[in-house]
Amino acid sequence: GQQVMQIPQYQHVQEGEDFTTYCNSSTTLSNIQWYKQRPGGHPVFLIQLVKSGEVKKQKRLTFQFGEAKKNSSLHITATQTTDVGTYFCAGNNAGGTSYGKLTFGQGTILTVHP
Amino acid sequence: EAGVVQSPRYKIIEKKQPVAFWCNPISGHNTLYWYLQNLGQGPELLIRYENEEAVDDSQLPKDRFSAERLKGVDSTLKIQPAELGDSAVYLCASSLGVGRGPSGANVLTFGAGSRLTVL
Numbered sequence: 592g593q594q595v596m597q598i599p600q601y602q603h604v605q606e607g608e609d610f611t612t613y614c615n616s617s618t619t620l621s622n623i624q625w626y627k628q629r630p631g632g633h634p635v636f637l638i639q640l641v642k643s644g645e646v647k648k649q650k651r652l653t654f655q656f657g658e659a660k661k662n663s664s665l666h667i668t669a670t671q672t673t674d675v676g677t678y679f680c681a682g683n684n685a686g687g688t689s690y691g692k693l694t695f696g697q698g699t700i701l702t703v704h705p
Numbered sequence: 706e707a708g709v710v711q712s713p714r715y716k717i718i719e720k721k722q723p724v725a726f727w728c729n730p731i732s733g734h735n736t737l738y739w740y741l742q743n744l745g746q747g748p749e750l751l752i753r754y755e756n757e758e759a760v761d762d763s764q765l766p767k768d769r770f771s772a773e774r775l776k777g778v779d780s781t782l783k784i785q786p787a788e789l790g791d792s793a794v795y796l797c798a799s800s801l802g803v804g805r806g807p808s809g810a811n812v813l814t815f816g817a818g819s820r821l822t823v824l
Contacts, residue, residue, distance in 0.1 A: 597747075624812065633796060633815040634748065679747050683811060692761055693738075693813065695747035 593618045595682045597696035605704050610667040612699035614680035621685045623656055623663045624693070629676045660685070670703050677701070707731075709816035711797050717822045723785035726819045730778070730799030737774055738813065739782050740796040748796055754780065755802070787823045794818040 594617040604610050614623065622641040626634035638647055640656035640663060647654045653666045663680055677698040684692050710729040718724050730737050736755050740748035751770065753761040756777040765772065769788070774780040784791055798813040 595747075622811075626813075633818050634813075636812050636814070639812060681747075681813075692750065692753070693811065695740075695749070697747045698745075700745070 593682065593684055593692070593694050595680060595694045595696040597680060597699050599699055600697065601700045601702075603702045603704065604670050606672060607669050610670050610674070610701055612665050612678050612680075612701075614663045614665075614682075614696050616661045616682045616694075618661070618682075619685045620660050620682040622683045623660075624681045624683070625654060625663075625665055626679045626681060626695075627676050628679065628698070632676075634679060667701075670701070672703050672705055675701060675703050709797055709799055709814050711795075711816035711819050713819055714817060715820050715822075717824065718787055719824050720789055721786040723783065724787050724821060725781055725783045726795050726797075726821075728780045728782070728797030728816060730780070730797070731814055733801070734799035734814070735777070735802050736800045736811070737780050738798040738800075739772060739780070740798060740815075742794045742796055742818070744793075751782070751795075784821075787821070789823050792821055792823045794820050 596615050598613050624639045625637040627637055628634045638654050643660050644658045645656040651668045655664045677700045679695050679698045681693045681695045712727050738753050739751040741751050742748045750764055752765045752772050754774045757774050772782045796818045797816045800811050800813050
């Protein structure tokens with residue numbers, strides 16, 4: 592079945608440093624979503640990427656979708672303590688019997704030291 | 706808007722006991738999901754409903770887990786009997802539908818989750 596892998600599993604940064612997490616799918620995706628889960632909270636939707644090579648920005652966050660629609664990345668510029676949490680990518684299968692199935696990666700836990 | 710409502714938030718039971726979780730999705734959301742989240746892991750799909758039909762339950766351990774979504778709105782997830790390894794957070798989510806395009810129809814809104822501890 593479809594697998595979605597994320598690296599790194601953990602990332603510790605000093606406030607002000609940049610952070611990047613990478614997401615790779617074993618199958619081609621129709622779209623990819625990113626979620627953030629604060630400690631003790633539940634996943635909250637950040638963004639969805641649909642087009643091959645798409646790049647979207649949300650303030651200090653930059654999201655990219657690979658040309659082959661099998662990988663994605665999230666980059667945070669100049670991290671702040673409010674960025675702390677776990678970032679998940681979730682891939683939507685392109686077709687077949689798994690159409691509509693959203694598969695989550697295992698997440699990257701970001702800690703920011705002030 | 707209340708968002709996705711789940712109850713109970715916390716449940717502690719002894720092994721072999723039954724437990725049930727309830728979810729009320731966002732009004733108008735046709736698709737409802739139950740996910741299992743273990744500590745330090747991503748959510749894993751247990752079952753997905755489109756209206757009242759379970760369209761993907763391949764990951765649901767059917768020997769002990771059951772779910773229903775009567776009238777296509779609220780849903781319950783039951784475990785009977787519970788085992789030690791079932792300790793986890795059970796997340797309910799809903800979406801407008803299942804879409805491939807940029808419409809956002811398949812964007813998930815999660816509830817706060819039900820944390821189960823089996824002793």
